[in-house]
Amino acid sequence: MPTLTSPGVAVSVIDESFYVPSDAGTTPLFIVASAQDKKSGSGETTAPGTTTANANKVYLLTSQRDLTETFGDPTFYTDASSNPLQGYELNEYGLQAAYSFLGIANRAYVMRANVNLSQLTGSANAPTSAPTDGTYWFDLATSKIGIFEWSATNQQFTTKTPTLITSTGDLVGGLSTGAPKTSVGSVGDYAVNTTHASNKIYFKNDGNSWVQLGSNAWSISHPTIIGTKSTGAVTSGHSIVINGTTVTTNSTTFANVAERINAASITGVTAAVDANTGFIEIYSNGTSKSDGSTLDGKITLANGSGSILTDTGLTAGTYAAPQFYQAGHTLRPEWKSADTTPRPNGSVWFKTTTPNNGTSIVAKLYSSATSLFSTVSSPLYSTHHNAIYNLDPAGGGSGLTVGQLYTQFNITENSGLDTTPNVGDFQIFRYEGGTTVAQSKTIFPTFTSGEQFKMQESTASSLTLSTEKTVTVTNGDGSTIADNEDFVSAINGAGFTNVEASIVSSGQYRGAVQITHKLGGEIRMVDSLGTPLADAGFTSGNADAYGDYATTRTNKIDNLYQVPTGETLDSTANNALLISNWKRLSYVASTTAPTNEPANGTLWYDTNLEADILAHDGTSFKGYLNVYASTDPNGPQFSATEPTTQSDGTALVDNDLWVDTSDLENYPKLYRYNTTSTVKNSVSGISYSTNQPAWELVDNTDQTTESGVVFADARFHTTNGKTDSATTGGVGTAGSIKDLLSDNFVDPDSPDPALYPKGMLLYNTRRSGYNVKEYKNSYITTAAYPGSGSTGLGNTRQSNESVATYFPDRWVNRSANELDGSPNMGRKAQRKVIIEQLKAEVNTNQAIREDQRGFNVMAAPGYPELIANMLNLNADRNYTAFVVGDTPFRLGSTATELSNWSNNNAGAVDNGDKGLVSSDEYLGVFYPSGRTSDNSGKSIIVPPSHMIMRVLANNDNVAFPWFAPAGTRRGVVDNATAVGYIDSTSGEFETISVNEGLRDAMHTAKINPITFFAGAGIVNYGNLTKVAPTMTSALDRINVSRLTVYLRTQLNKIGKPFIFEPNDELTRNEIKQAVESFLLELVGQRALYDFLVVCDTTNNTPTRIDRNELYVDIAIEPVKSVEFIYIPLRLKNTGEISQLGS
Incomplete structure (x- = not known):
């Protein structure tokens, strides 16, 4: 209170109106997994909650629309016949549960883990990434090569479809410049080598040799x-x-x-x-x-x-002679017997226009903005200047835009009138745009006065180049030495229409000569007397070869090329030069759209049912046939029934392998053939053993004996396939299973054979299928495995050879093995990856541990494996939430199965399909799963938490959290139409009714039943928490557990205003009064029978006060729910009841 020094009034306000704020009601945290970059519910934009940037972010959502706009519609997969895939690991159970919950509530937190479920959809082919923006694709599937073969006998043409060669493996020497191998195609076939920019066209003659169309060798392939x-x-x-x-x-x-x-x-x-x-x-x-x-x-x-x-x-x-003729559809060759020059059988017309099955070169350009390839026109013309004339006749090139394409045929520009005939080839060129400029890198050149060169230019409205002009370099003052100014003056004074020359005035090449075609057209030139062009710096050495573009540009001049070999400007030597804005197009030629290698960390669920299995020969792991030579030549057999012979029909032998595909749930069930297996039999109750051939199951958990198997990454390639000879990087091509059988190569990260006995199998998870793999960039490099030739260096599994030439990337098994060494494959592989990421996020996410995230119930729908992680999270948050735990989809409905699972009789080390490990007074576990429909109306199977989270919301809407969310009043399930489980063998949903006997067993196992009652519908009929079997307290009931959660939250709010207040009697009385008022209200709301609050000097001793501590001791008697009603019924004789009161 301020002190007054003169008459007046001083008013102060002391705020003692503390009260307990109301609770926000049932606010859950849904921990979910979904596909990445989904469309929002409106379909107009990407759902922000599904982007990588927003992964692990906690969203507070207030409506179903809010959820679908943030995370998209929940996705549930179907098969090819639109049948729902029930229990499918990629179904978005969490989002569907949150969507259902928000139908009756207006607050829910949702956290999506950073795992892309769409990457885990199965594929037999390895995934790739989108092409780089601006990638060109020569689409071989839609392009047409217009080859028409003439029959003089029938006087007509036959359309020929050539083989399109896309692999250098089909070319002689494995080189892109090689002709097709003789093993490719048949006599009379045509082929195009699309691995090289020149796209040479070949014909296979009677000698089984491939010859280029139009060549001398082709001409003599057909008799004249x-x-x-x-x-x-x-x-x-x-x-x-x-x-x-x-x-x-x-x-x-x-x-x-x-x-x-x-x-x-x-x-x-x-x-x-x-x-x-x-x-x-x-x-x-x-x-x-x-x-x-x-x-x-x-x-x-x-x-x-x-x-x-x-x-x-x-x-x-x-x-x-036979003729190779290149022209459009309007210039049909005149080869008939009545024509002036008939041609023999085998003559070929390469039709350069598209009508009537003519040539159509389909080039496409990729845009990252649209994620699409768009077609770019690429008509065929014979020369650069011919293309300019046809594409921009009036402008002479000035009207062309950057990126315009054309395809040149007869790229050597041979005339066909000499010993170098026209040949079959074509190349795609791209226009670079603007004026055509070639700038020399020779500064201040000098010349011998009187030297000459010839030059031609393209002009507007002209199909051909101009008549060549002779340019003479002279010194104006009569000296024998000319300089750059004299060279420039000679060009500019020669009378060209579009060609100009100038001197570079600044920069590194100041003083050099620059030649320009101002329309963006073409210039051709050649020294004719002396070497003026070479003196100026324009030589064939610093020009790119025609149709090429060197990667190293140190000595190269942009836009300067050697002329085609058939050029007539210089008939004595290939010294002529060409200046042009047409540049070789860099593209990918393929029948399918090009892609890039996968991004680092890309996941691949490999659905191939195949396996590369190696065997230990006592020293190392080797290809199976190299250890057991007489076994099946095609490797392990995959079938649902026992094979009776090898795959080629020969008799089975010891160590043949069979993978049983009838039980994919437990894949791989691997069997090894033994001709002297010990088989137990019985006759008339008498047991005996015999030795006879049989398939013996390999124990997937045995990594110690000669009969066992180790599951690990071993290799991706054969010895011949490991080398990145073209230095393209990436992972290379996988070795075939058949080739790997006889190959001993293994990667340096393969298991150490010294740790395993002879006879042990190595199941190579890197090359085998039905697991989840992750793409790793630069995985096998000299940085990771340095050196060679010494112990411990290089690839220690391959005599310490250097890994410098290996393909550097690898697919690495992502679905890690179980602790017993058995693998996770099939759906379990998918699930393993999802679970690991979900667990990682729950364990490390700090946002869900912050006080302002006020949720009081949490669930990870569909993932019982997350129970322990959610309990740990709850402990970190001081037990301010109740955990709704699921039971597995495939948990059967017998008392034995439920009890075994609940009591973890299988000895599981974590919660999941095998058993329940966790117990906690803040955990409720429910069974079974339910059937409902998704947002598109499809019938789907959902986990128990989908139903229970909504039951809790309904309960709290009509009552309070301390009321049992069970029974026909508050436990009705309104978001499911049936309950049951998924049969692990058939994969079908089995509808059940949880009868009283099963409910009794579940009560003992502390699993809450969700069952159907006639007249009431589906009801949650349990109120038990999953406390330890030895624990007996009021916290073994859900309503008491949730009351405790509520009390922890509210008492924390009551106590906070008293922090930093004086630790005296007044403060103690105030906080005691606040607590008592709060608890008294709970008595009236049927949460408590009674309570006692102590906050005085008896529990706030001087020692505690000196430690700045204040204790408020509270004892409560929580209201218990009615769960067992006993109604004895006595039968009395007539009149006895009326006499009972007398």
Whole structure:
């Protein structure tokens, strides 16, 4: 109170109106797993709660709409026939439970763990990641290669579909520049080598060799002239004349005719006798000269002396060689017999336009913004300037945009009028845009005055390049030495329309020469007298090869290329240069859309039912056939019934392997064949043993004996497949199971064979299927396994060889083994990954441990494995929440199964399918599961917590948390239509009614039954907490446990205003009064029978006061629920009841 120094009034306010704030009601925490990056409920945006950035974030949601906008609609999977997959590990049980809860409540916390369920959907193929933005794809599946083969016999074309080669393994030498291997295709087939940018087109000739279309070798694959007689003889000494050269026989056979033609060395002409028909055939390789001097690719055949033509069925005349013709659909070749130049069988028209099955090169561009490939037009033209003319005739290139594509055919630009004919190939080019600039890297060059070079340019509205001009570099003052200014002046004064030259005025290359085509067109040039271009820095050495673009640009000049090999500007040497904005397109050629390698940490549920199993030979683990050579050549057999022979029909032998697929729940059930197995039998009650062939089950938990098996990552490749020869990185190609059987390679992280006995099996989880794998970048590197050649260095499993050339990435088993060494496979593998991540988040998330997250009940729907973690979380929060625990979906409905599970008779080390480990007075466990429908109306199976969380909300809406949420008044389940369990064998939902006998067993096991009562529906009929069997207290009931949770929360709120108050009698009386007032209200609300509060000097001793402590001791008598009603019924004789009161 302030002191007044003059008359006045001083008013002060002392706030003693402390009260206990109301409770927020039932506020749960749902711990969930879901797919990542789902669509929101509206379908317009990504649901923010499902992004990686927001994983493990705790959301307070107030409505069902709020939930679906934050996490999307809960996903429940179906099979191909739209049948729900009940109990499927990727179903989003938690979100569905939260959605149901928010139907009658307006507050719920939801935390999604950072595990992407969509990554765990099964696939036989390894996952990939999206392509890089701007990736080009040559779509081979939708592209067409317009090859039309001519039949002179039928006078018509036949469309030919070529084989598209996409792997260098199909090419000679394994090189992209190689021709197809002879093992590819059949005689008469066509093929395109799409592994190289030049896309060479090949034909397979009668010699089973692949030859490039249009080449000399291709020309002689088809006869120009064919005789019509296969039998008979010629007269020795008779002659014929071919292209002016006389050929005289010296024997009587057709073969001699061919031999003499070949011996005559007539340019471009050869002959042979067809081995099948016996006809004599004369060939031109395209360089023949019908008049003996001028190359025209024809053969003139005339009789010399005698009757050779008649005897062989040959006809005199002039014949054109097979032609490879490249043109559009409007320029049909004139090869018919009535045309001027008929062509023989096998001639090919490469149709360069799309109509009528012509060539259509489909190039597509990937956009990360749309996550789609879009088609980019890529028409075919013969040259860069031809493309500019057709795409931008008026602008000459100025109207082209960056990214415009075109495909050049005949990329060598051969004319077909010399010894280098047109050949079949094509390449895709991309326009870089803007003016075309080539800047030299030679500064302040000097020249010999009078040197000359030729130059051509492309111009608007012209299909061809301009007439070449000769540019002479001279010194204006008459000196013999010219400089950069003289070079520039020579170009600028030569009268070009679009070409300009200038001197670089600044930067690293100041003083160098720059040549520009101002429309963005093309320039071609070549030194003709002296070396002025080379002096200026424009040489073939610093130009890229045509159609190429070197990665290292140190000495290369951008936009400067060597001209195509068929270029006519320089007919003596390949010194001509080209300046162009057309650049080789870098793309992926494939029949399926390209992808990138998976991101580090990508998960893959591998659904392949296959296994790579190695065997210990006493020294190391080796390929199975290398230890047991006579076993099945195809490896382990997979079938639902016992195999009676090996996969190839031969007899079974010792150590054959079989994986029983009839029980996928316990996969892999691995059997080993033993021809002398001890089999127990009995006759007339007398047991005896015999030795006979039998399949013996391998104990998956045995990692110590010769009959056991160890499950671990061992390898992904064979010896030949381990090397990253192309330094592409990634994981490489998996070795086939068949190849691995005879291969001994293992990765350096494979199990140490010194720890295992001879005969032990190694089940390679890296290469085998039906488990969950995780992609690891740079997993096998010299950093992890350094050096080589010494013990402990490199790959210690492979004689310490260096891992420097290995593929660096690996798929690593993510679904870790159980503690007994047995694997988690199938759905258990999926579940293992999910559970581990859920546990990690609950154990480490700090947000759910903060006081402001005021939840008082929690559940992880569908995951009983989380019970212990939620109990630990509750302990961290000072037991201010009640935990709703689930029972497994596949827990059967017999008293024995339920008791065994509840009492953990199987000896499980954690809560889960095998047993219940945890017990706690703040835990309630419920059984069985329920049937309901999801948001799309499909019938789904949900865990018990789905029903109980809503039961708790209903209970608290009509009563209080200290009322038992059970029975027909407050325990009615309104979000399920049936209860039951999933049969582990059939996978089907079995509806049950929890009868009284089963309820008795469940009461003893402290599992609360959810059952059906006629007239009431489905009801929670239990109020037990899962306390330890030896514990007997009021906390063995849910209503008392939840009362305690409520008291802990509210008493904490009551006490906080008194922190830092004086520790005296007044404060003690005030807090005692506040507590008593609160407890008295609870008495009126039927929570307590009675209570006692002590807060005075008896429990606040001087010692405690000196420690700044204040104690408020409270004793309560909680109200108990009625659970056992006994109604004795006595039968009396008539009149006796009326006399009882007298």
